[in-house]
Amino acid sequence: MHSKRRKVESSSHSDTNRHDEQEALGKWQVTPVLDDDVMSDKVMLLDVYVDKVTDPKHTSRLIRDLNALCPIPSLQHLKRVSKLGMILNLAPEEETPEICLQKLKDWGLDTAGLGCEPRRLQVPAVPPRTRRQYEEAMKLWPCNFHENRYLEKVLSGKLFDDTDRLEQQKYMTKCLEAARYSSESGGAGVGALVVDPAKKQIIAIGYDDRGRYHLKHAVMVAIDLVSHSHGGGAWTEEARSRYSHGSPGSSDPVLKTGPYICTGYDVYVTREPCVMCAMAMVHSRVRRVFYGCPSPHGALGTTIKLNTLKCLNHHYEVFAGILESECKNILTTCPKNSVVNF
Amino acid sequence: MVNKWMDEALDLATEALKAGEVPVGCVFIYNGDVIAKGRNTVNETRNATRHAELNCMDQTAEWCMENVHDFATVMSAVQVWVTVEPCIMCASALHSLHVAGVMYGCKNDRFGGHISVLNTALLFPDPSPMVGGLESDRAMQLLKDFYKGTNANAPHPKVKKITT
Numbered sequence: 318m319h320s321k322r323r324k325v326e327s328s329s330h331s332d333t334n335r336h337d338e339q340e341a342l343g344k345w346q347v348t349p350v351l352d353d354d355v356m357s358d359k360v361m362l363l364d365v366y367v368d369k370v371t372d373p374k375h376t377s378r379l380i381r382d383l384n385a386l387c388p389i390p391s392l393q394h395l396k397r398v399s400k401l402g403m404i405l406n407l408a409p410e411e412e413t414p415e416i417c418l419q420k421l422k423d424w425g426l427d428t429a430g431l432g433c434e435p436r437r438l439q440v441p442a443v444p445p446r447t448r449r450q451y452e453e454a455m456k457l458w459p460c461n462f463h464e465n466r467y468l469e470k471v472l473s474g475k476l477f478d479d480t481d482r483l484e485q486q487k488y489m490t491k492c493l494e495a496a497r498y499s500s501e502s503g504g505a506g507v508g509a510l511v512v513d514p515a516k517k518q519i520i521a522i523g524y525d526d527r528g529r530y531h532l533k534h535a536v537m538v539a540i541d542l543v544s545h546s547h548g549g550g551a552w553t554e555e556a557r558s559r560y561s562h563g564s565p566g567s568s569d570p571v572l573k574t575g576p577y578i579c580t581g582y583d584v585y586v587t588r589e590p591c592v593m594c595a596m597a598m599v600h601s602r603v604r605r606v607f608y609g610c611p612s613p614h615g616a617l618g619t620t621i622k623l624n625t626l627k628c629l630n631h632h633y634e635v636f637a638g639i640l641e642s643e644c645k646n647i648l649t650t651c652p653k654n655s656v657v658n659f
Numbered sequence: 660m661v662n663k664w665m666d667e668a669l670d671l672a673t674e675a676l677k678a679g680e681v682p683v684g685c686v687f688i689y690n691g692d693v694i695a696k697g698r699n700t701v702n703e704t705r706n707a708t709r710h711a712e713l714n715c716m717d718q719t720a721e722w723c724m725e726n727v728h729d730f731a732t733v734m735s736a737v738q739v740w741v742t743v744e745p746c747i748m749c750a751s752a753l754h755s756l757h758v759a760g761v762m763y764g765c766k767n768d769r770f771g772g773h774i775s776v777l778n779t780a781l782l783f784p785d786p787s788p789m790v791g792g793l794e795s796d797r798a799m800q801l802l803k804d805f806y807k808g809t810n811a812n813a814p815h816p817k818v819k820k821i822t823t
């Protein structure tokens with residue numbers, strides 16, 4: 318979709334800029350990097366035995382008795398009864414309908430009101446996580462659903478409006494400057510920026526300098542510059558270099574004291590981060606990561622999605638595609654990329 | 660055999676504990692010599708990525724400058740001795756540098772990049788061999804001592820004994 322073109326009467330510099338920015342917005346799309354469980358519309362299935370209810374007068378009693386005699390904890394998200402009948406029990410492959418029914422009778426079920434001809438049916442195996450999954454699941458069997466409104470907004474692409482996207486574009490443009498500098502000075506052509514979204518304040522800009530030192534990926538450099546701006550840091554020479562920028566801590570009256578100095582901050586980076594950088598951002602408690610183009614070694618969507626590993630103690634949100642083609646262009650003109658392996 | 664390199668790494672971890680850092684220590688061995696000794700400096704640097712292994716890498720880079728050696732060549736011959744399973748970040752950095760081998764003490768249930776959380780070797784075409792379980796009780800005891808003490812920054816870890 319094309320952004321609405323504003324008629325530029327005046328040729329003043331800022332108006333032209335604004336016009337260009339608006340036009341550029343139409344050229345990229347932001348894509349959330351989410352757990353596969355959430356992205357998929359496929360419903361995982363499970364076999365159960367279902368029996369017709371021949372006398373509706375018994376329905377509520379049957380539900381009560383079945384829930385007491387034969388609860389199915391793994392199927393809490395499903396209603397016990399539907400137009401198709403009553404779920405009796407799970408249906409393991411080797412178990413015949415007769416065995417299923419006999420077991421229930423042995424456990425003391427009064428089968429009055431049931432057709433006593435159970436048939437195998439496939440029902441949704443896990444609770445739906447998105448509205449789309451819910452709609453698919455409902456085609457098979459009625460189920461409960463607790464909508465995550467934030468997630469629905471992310472999925473619908475309505476999380477960010479044009480103001481947000483202009484801001485993302487602005488930050489990524491800054492990253493691109495650092496990326497260009499990286500490319501010219503023997504790095505991998507990647508730039509990164511850390512911003513405090515609450516104050517709209519850029520905290521640090523770093524560029525990839527792996528030509529000089531293997532670990533100086535743009536993200537690692539930017540994180541260290543944030544530490545530097547809070548009175549710490551390990552790579553102090555970075556703070557003096559041209560395209561590295563760490564805003565002095567004195568501008569922030571409340572210096573953060575712990576090591577988790579990126580708490581609440583967003584990171585912008587021109588290329589999908591590698592697994593080292595992705596984990597460095599977990600350690601630093603970054604809030605959100607915005608990247609431009611994917612990388613064959615990327616750990617936020619391409620090889621893995623580190624942000625979706627449930628066992629980690631911190632999870633940031635990830636969005637891809639900001640000024641994607643510009644970010645990619647710098648990489649293709651960067652000689653360093655033929656030799657790097659992550 | 661009691662390993663002197665792991666002893667050195669454990670000494671560094673003890674030093675970290677005394678300094679109020681997560682007690683992890685690491686030494687890099689090149690041609691039979693220690694060329695880097697590192698420990699966590701996360702609080703000191705206010706940088707949550709300053710783990711023992713990365714500090715050793717920085718030292719190795721300096722050592723290479725002073726001794727006019729190629730960093731990548733030296734790293735590919737380095738034996739890493741570290742008291743705790745390298746985290747996903749450090750394990751990735753070590754694989755990417757093709758270190759000769761990694762020997763570690765106890766598991767890292769929260770962040771481990773070898774067997775605990777994510778096997779990072781699968782993400783690299785030519786990963787480095789890693790072996791755990793050396794002096795793991797001593798390494799684990801240091802972590803327990805740390806998390807027993809006052810630590811405002813980190814949540815309580817679920818530390819388990821290595822089972823192998």
Ligand SMILES: [Zn+2]
Pocket residue numbers: 534535536590591592593594595659
């Ligand atoms: Zn990286």
Ligand SMILES: [Zn+2]
Pocket residue numbers: 710711712745746747748749750
């Ligand atoms: Zn680490």
